[in-house]
């Protein structure tokens with residue numbers, strides 16, 4: 278079995294965290310970097326990752342998450358947000374970043390910029406938000422793999438009221454909206470789910486080869 282396969286077998290959506298065990302700065306950074314370095318359509322990175330460490334704020338978030346204990350008990354709790362300002366100005370800012378990073382004159386990127394702006398132009402604001410949200414989930418997947426690889430437990434979480442999270446975290450003022458969360462830390466000995474066999478359809482059920 279490959280290393281990556283073993284890591285994926287080891288990981289599970291952790292229900293009970295040992296609240297006394299904390300990630301080191303380096304461990305946290307590995308996960309945050311995995312999200313920052315994730316792939317996204319056109320490389321637009323329409324996301325921000327909000328780390329919530331304030332215990333009182335986490336209590337409020339827990340109340341808006343069907344009281345799921347991971348919100349308060351995990352070492353770190355990160356809310357993955359979608360940017361609500363993916364527009365022409367944002368594309369221009371992205372072009373500037375490419376220009377600086379790769380030492381290319383920004384004028385040389387105008388074809389690429391126009392292509393992205395064309396894609397945005399053909400979509401409604403709602404469709405852009407949905408498309409951007411897809412990218413946020415890629416960051417979630419990358420983070421889950423990075424956590425598994427480095428023996429950090431994680432629970433991906435969608436079971437929360439997004440609009441309440443947005444209000445608690447003042448996200449609209451930051452041009453953001455919450456989409457999915459990741460609780461990070463270390464499993465409690467008592468978490469029975471750690472022992473439960475992984476339920477997945479067989480490879481033959483999910484892989485189709487067109488020969």
Ligand SMILES: Cc1cc2nc3c(=O)[nH]c(=O)nc-3n(C[C@H](O)[C@H](O)[C@H](O)COP(=O)(O)O)c2cc1C
Pocket residue numbers: 288289290291292345432433434435436437457475476
């Ligand atoms: C997008 C997403 C949202 C999820 N939301 C929750 C959640 O709110 N609470 C929870 O306990 N598990 C949540 N899960 C965990 C899934 O239930 C879990 O990944 C699935 O049952 C497969 O089990 P495994 O990850 O332990 O292998 C979520 C998973 C994903 C990918």
